[in-house]
Amino acid sequence: MSGLRERKKEATRAALSWAAVRLTVERGLSAVKVEDIAAAVGVSPRTYNNYFSSKAEAIAFRYLERSLRLAAELRHGPPGEPLWEAITRAALRQLEPGPEVERMPPQEPDEWAAGVRVMLAEPALEAEMLRASKIAEKELAAAIADRTGTDPGSDLYPRLVAASVMAANNVALELFVQGGTGEPMEVLLPRTLRMVAAGLPTP
Amino acid sequence: MSGLRERKKEATRAALSWAAVRLTVERGLSAVKVEDIAAAVGVSPRTYNNYFSSKAEAIAFRYLERSLRLAAELRHGPPGEPLWEAITRAALRQLEPGPEVERMPPQEPDEWAAGVRVMLAEPALEAEMLRASKIAEKELAAAIADRTGTDPGSDLYPRLVAASVMAANNVALELFVQGGTGEPMEVLLPRTLRMVAAGLPTP
């Protein structure tokens, strides 16, 4: 599992993904060629395609990884904890910056945030992010099914909870990057989760 | 709005979309070239690209249209109706086959259903369907905001409700096409909607 091979592979994948994000934020998606991303990491363009089958997939990979951590956290928590508390804790935990952030200190936070907004507006990106969401949702449904003793193949409950959690997550994230209110994710996310957990009666 | 021009355009778009679906169900996505779709409708390949920028988009268009009807139904219903009743009614209304179905009588329902399953398994398709979902979700959020007097730009409520409704819709649809239980959409959908509306406590 943690042989030299696997670790090197993951390092290359992360490097490619990160390079793709950085270049896209700097120049815009269409101005970045696959060749550029590969060159930035020091591999051949062909190798790039062994890791990611499109530019969008490389960029969305970072989001996918973070989303998958939600399900992983849920599995590794204390089994006795009430479901929704465990979910909220796992969701908050996923917000903590991973070890990859320290590699790229954002020197110009404002400019970078603007670039990210432009990046997320790309339709191709949007589709790939949603796909990542759905992959994570499947993992999450499996984890919830484990916890609640339901069957993800035939029961509605785990799927619905997983879908609702991702919905809450995405709504909070949207509102955050859109920056309407200045509230941080640590505030928005628990609020949306509480709302979907409690139900959504007309206010 | 309903000039000859517009209607012809919509007819061409629908024909292209439908041809794309039919050919894909018959042969599989990669075996269908854009040229084939254009030829089946009788327009040039370049014209095809004026309507849809990818094969996936053409296929997902039918799903998009149906999903958008949900928001439209919600707007055209009686304004006094309680929100969740209106939503449920609109969601069920959207299931009724549109006028386009009568044009293509499915001669072999079983074979066709199998083809649809294969089609939906394509990753590129999945991404496009999700994108369509999100477009519809935005419309739905706007409609809900109208009804409840909230602001879709800054309030969590309409976005969360819209996201939850689409989540319920998609979960029901997944379970239906996957065919685990033999229950029809008319049963699954109200159930998932009731669940997300009432909240999702641990069972």
Added chain:
DNA sequence: CGCAAATATACGCGCCACGCAACTTTCCCT
């Protein structure tokens, strides 16, 4: 009936996903 605008088509270019066949690196077993 004729002009303006919108749409369809023809041509062409550059990018990109991917199969194939060598070559190199890592792993595992004795």
Added chain:
DNA sequence: AGGGAAAGTTGCGTGGCGCGTATATTTGCG
């Protein structure tokens, strides 16, 4: 430790696709 198997990397080549541009054709409107 060492050697063969397995996995990863790379170069080459190909076909399809997204799209810009220019031109022809059709529709809408006065």
